Amino acid sequence: MALSDDEKAFMLLEQAINKAQVSLEKTKYFQPFLMLLNTRGKIEVFENEIEETQEAYALLEKTAKESVNMGDVDVMVLAVDTAIPENFAQEVPHGIRLHLEEKSQIGKKVAARFIYVPYELRQVKGGTMYVKLHTPIAVGFPAEYIVPNR
Secondary structure: OOOOHHHHHHHHHHHHHHHHHHHHHHHOOOOOOEEEOOOOOOOOEEOOOOOOOOHHHHHHOOOOOOOHHHEEEEEEEEEEEEEEEOOOOOOOEEEEEEEEEHHHOOOOOOOOEEEEEEEEEEOOOOOOOEEEEEEEEEEOOOOOOOOOOO
């Protein structure tokens, strides 16, 4: 059975959150990454070794634009470890920011979302780190990458 557009987006979001969470538990940090779900249902993950977060993110943005221009992207998630803007942050200032865009939303005024997943790093008695995730915060805006042909 084929996945619906919403199921595709949720699946990719879940995988991106899991990837970020595993990295946070290992290193207390994660580098930006890009996940694409192509039109054949295959997930592609793009990362780079650039240590400066803004430069790493910019390179991933370029990769996203190039991939979308090839016409093979159904859903994309661009993830970064960030401070949550003050007007959205409750008591937890750090979060995983997921920039979500979907081909199925082309043409809608609010076709993209930042989904902030606030997190806290915690440690159990044995010294093992874990990540406590909080309720996601979604912010809609016009798409930047998956847009109608101009």
